Amino acid sequence: MSKKHAGIVQKQFTKTAEAFSTFATRDTPEMLAERVAFAKPQPDEIALDVACGPGALVFAMAPHVHFARGIDLTHAMLRQALAFQAQLRITNACFDQGECERLPYPDAAFDLIMCQFALHHMPRPEAAIEEMKRVSKAEGRLLIADTLGPESDEKWELHNRIEVMRDPSHAASLRLTTFLKLFEEHGLSVLRQTLKPRPRSFHRWMLRAGVEASNRRYQEARRLIEEAIPGDRAGFSAQYDGDDLTIVHYEGMFLLGQQLAPESHSG
Amino acid sequence: MAVSQELLDILVCPLCKAPVKLTADSQGLKCGQCRRVYPIKDDIPVMLVDEARIESEGNPSVSGS
Numbered sequence: 001m002s003k004k005h006a007g008i009v010q011k012q013f014t015k016t017a018e019a020f021s022t023f024a025t026r027d028t029p030e031m032l033a034e035r036v037a038f039a040k041p042q043p044d045e046i047a048l049d050v051a052c053g054p055g056a057l058v059f060a061m062a063p064h065v066h067f068a069r070g071i072d073l074t075h076a077m078l079r080q081a082l083a084f085q086a087q088l089r090i091t092n093a094c095f096d097q098g099e100c101e102r103l104p105y106p107d108a109a110f111d112l113i114m115c116q117f118a119l120h121h122m123p124r125p126e127a128a129i130e131e132m133k134r135v136s137k138a139e140g141r142l143l144i145a146d147t148l149g150p151e152s153d154e155k156w157e158l159h160n161r162i163e164v165m166r167d168p169s170h171a172a173s174l175r176l177t178t179f180l181k182l183f184e185e186h187g188l189s190v191l192r193q194t195l196k197p198r199p200r201s202f203h204r205w206m207l208r209a210g211v212e213a214s215n216r217r218y219q220e221a222r223r224l225i226e227e228a229i230p231g232d233r234a235g236f237s238a239q240y241d242g243d244d245l246t247i248v249h250y251e252g253m254f255l256l257g258q259q260l261a262p263e264s265h266s267g
Numbered sequence: 268m269a270v271s272q273e274l275l276d277i278l279v280c281p282l283c284k285a286p287v288k289l290t291a292d293s294q295g296l297k298c299g300q301c302r303r304v305y306p307i308k309d310d311i312p313v314m315l316v317d318e319a320r321i322e323s324e325g326n327p328s329v330s331g332s
Contacts, residue, residue: 104314
């Protein structure tokens with residue numbers, strides 16, 4: 001990640017650290033439990049959450065593994081994570097500040113590596129995936145969850161334009177086909193996969209990014225989404241809901257394992 | 268709450284991937300290879316290359332061995 005984009009990400013998530021941690025949390029406990037179950041954690045495993053934010057998935061995972069670690073680029077998020085950890089009295093978890101493309105861990109250090117709703121912030125997601133693979137044990141698993149961009153080029157461009165308008169640290173929502181190609185190129189096989197629509201309030205979605213209704217970016221994003229309703233040209237499946245809009249993100253969740261190259265069987 | 272040695276043991280320098288050691292004042296983690304010292308802020312190891320300082324050779328700031 002370039003220094004400039006890292007600065008944008010840190011600025012955005014420092015601004016929204018409190019919102020992320022309190023009123024506008026992304027996931028309900030049920031959603032986190034679903035994600036934990038999807039990864040099939042084992043009691044003797046060491047897990048890592050890359051771009052962990054305020055630590056919700058680390059804390060959901062910790063009771064199911066030997067140790068859970070989280071890493072994030074933004075210090076304010078990690079301070080929130082430590083405050084939550086003290087409240088929850090979770091002792092088998094810790095946090096580091098670092099970059100996803102330069103993880104401060106040795107090769108093959110983790111059994112389970114998770115990265116949820118973060119790859120769309122990364123201009124070079126392929127570098128992050130390669131780095132996650134590096135720190136994963138050969139028999140380890142990667143859990144990747146993210147919003148999916150529309151497959152159509154026109155929809156994809158408008159969709160991501162609106163996303164960047166809301167959150168300048170957004171790089172691009174990758175298409176399902178792009179994710180699958182990335183996994184294949186990096187020698188990762190899909191062990192399990194789910195795709196789900198996630199309807200949400202436009203208003204709350206904007207607030208979670210720290211963009212109030214009085215903000216020009218809020219109004220412009222809403223205008224673009226409304227104008228694109230006929231033919232769903234922005235790929236948000238937007239519908240009016242009173243004064244608000246309901247928009248839909250399609251979320252993909254993938255459990256990945258490392259493919260063994262044919263020559264690796266020779267030993 | 269200080270960061271425990273056990274939790275630091277797994278950390279390596281994000282640049283050269285060499286092990287890091289707690290500095291004598293417990294305020295940083297020093298890479299034995301490139302001599303970068305990564306600060307520990309609010310009990311959080313800050314493993315960012317841009318936030319590290321490079322210590323001059325022979326500076327005996329690392330605790331133990």
